[in-house]
Amino acid sequence: MATYVLIPGAGGDSWYWHRVVPLLRERGHEVVAVDLPAGDHSAGLADYTEAILAAIGGRTGLVLVAQSMGGLSAPLVCARIPVELLILLNAMIPKPGESGGEWWVNTGQAEAAAELAAREGRPGDFDPAANFFHDVPPEVTAEAFARGGPDQSGTPFEKPWPLDRWPDVPTRFLQGRDDRLFPVEFQRRNARERLGLEIDEMPGGHLVALSRPAELVERLESYRAAAGLH
Structure with a gap:
């Protein structure tokens, strides 16, 4: 069978995947x-x-499988070792020579998130509970907050992304259509412009591994099967 490598986003905590791991x-x-x-x-x-x-x-x-900020490092792994399939999940898509810090401005993320908040009648200021956990079950949210907010250094965002092109690996992009940090329209444009890819959508916000693990696993498995992997 396959080896799934699950790469978390900001905070770098493997706990993010704890509802997905046993299902796989x-x-x-x-x-x-x-x-x-x-x-x-x-x-x-x-x-x-x-x-x-x-x-x-x-x-x-x-x-x-690279969640959010994991989109910066997963392609670097693909450039080093054979990878059968890369699945970007609510992920950042870097460009050659662009730093992670520049990505936010270059893509217009802040404007896209603010526009979505205005359409939904939400305050525009960043609130982790509202932006990340709005669709996560209460008991999982409570556990996450009891663990404390993960630290995320700004260092990985400072230097230009080092590859001169996207690695030659089959790539799929799965986006939660209820993501408040990276709105689906924003991600659709990024994937087209930066990778020439059309995104797939599923219900759920930014943290779909916590909110909809079973459905996420079904999507991952469908990608694996479509790629002919056993």
Whole structure:
């Protein structure tokens, strides 16, 4: 069976995937949920890449799933080792030479999120509970907040993204249509302009691995099967 490598977003906490991991293992797959050095202010994207590679070890048949900020580091892994399939989930899509910090301005993320908030009649200021956990079950939200907000250093956002092109790996893009941080229209435009890809949509917000793990696993498995992976 496949080896799913699950790369978290900002905060770098493998706990984000804790509702998805057992569902994939029940289907017979090997699953690696990665912890990243998000709280280490000396760690940049190169260090994140090395952490993912170390977690993978010698495993093969790799399906990488990259959540949000994980979109910056997952392609760097694909440039280093054979990867069968890359699945971007509510992810950032970097451009060669663009830093993670520049991405926010270059893509117009703040304007897109503000426009969505205005359409939905929500305040425009950032609120983690409202922006991230609006569709997450209360008990999962309570556990997340009890764990404390994950640290995320700004270091990985400072340097230009180092690849000169997107790696030659089959890539799919799955977007939660209720994402308040990266609105679906915003992501549709980014995927077309930056990768020439059409996105797929599913119900759910930015944290679909916490809010809709079973449906997410069905989507991941459909991509794996379509790619001819066993």
